Amino acid sequence: MMYPGFNTTKLAESKAFYTKHFGFEVIFEDDWFVLLKRGEYELGFMLPEMPQQNSLFQPAFGGGSWLAFETDDAHQEYDRLQQAGVPIVAEIKDEVWGDRHFVIKDPSGIGVDVYQRLQTE
Incomplete structure (x- = not known):
C-alpha cells in the first residue's frame, strides 16, 4: 500500500473537500493529521512544521x-462540482490523446484533474 500525503494548514478544509466532493471517508484524524480512504485509495494531510x-x-x-x-x-x-460551488480552473474539454477532462483546485492549492477516458477507434 502506498498513499500520497500533503502538508497543509487547511486540514479541516481538505477533509471536507474530499469527503463531500469525492466520497472519501476519514479513517484516522488528529489535530495534526487526517487520513482519508476511498475504496483502495488513501490520501493524507498533515500540518507543516511538526517537530x-x-x-x-x-x-x-x-x-x-x-x-x-x-x-x-x-x-x-463537471456539472455536479460546479453546482456545489467548486471553482473550475480549466473548463471541460476533449484532448487529442483520448481524455475528456477539467481541472479544479482543492483548499490547499493541489490541482485535481477529473477525467474520462474516451473510447478511441
Whole structure:
C-alpha cells in the first residue's frame, strides 16, 4: 500500500473537500493529521512544521503536485462540482490523446484533474 500525503494548514478544509466532493471517508484524524480512504485509495494531510516529523516532511505544500480522478461521465461530474460551488480552473474539454477532462483546485492549492477516458477507434 502506498498513499500520497500533503502538508497543509487547511486540514479541516481538505477533509471536507474530499469527503463531500469525492466520497472519501476519514479513517484516522488528529489535530495534526487526517487520513482519508476511498475504496483502495488513501490520501493524507498533515500540518507543516511538526517537530516530531523528519525535517524532510515539515515544509508546507508548495505546488507542483496534482491528483487525478477517473469518472465514467466527465460532464456529469463537471456539472455536479460546479453546482456545489467548486471553482473550475480549466473548463471541460476533449484532448487529442483520448481524455475528456477539467481541472479544479482543492483548499490547499493541489490541482485535481477529473477525467474520462474516451473510447478511441
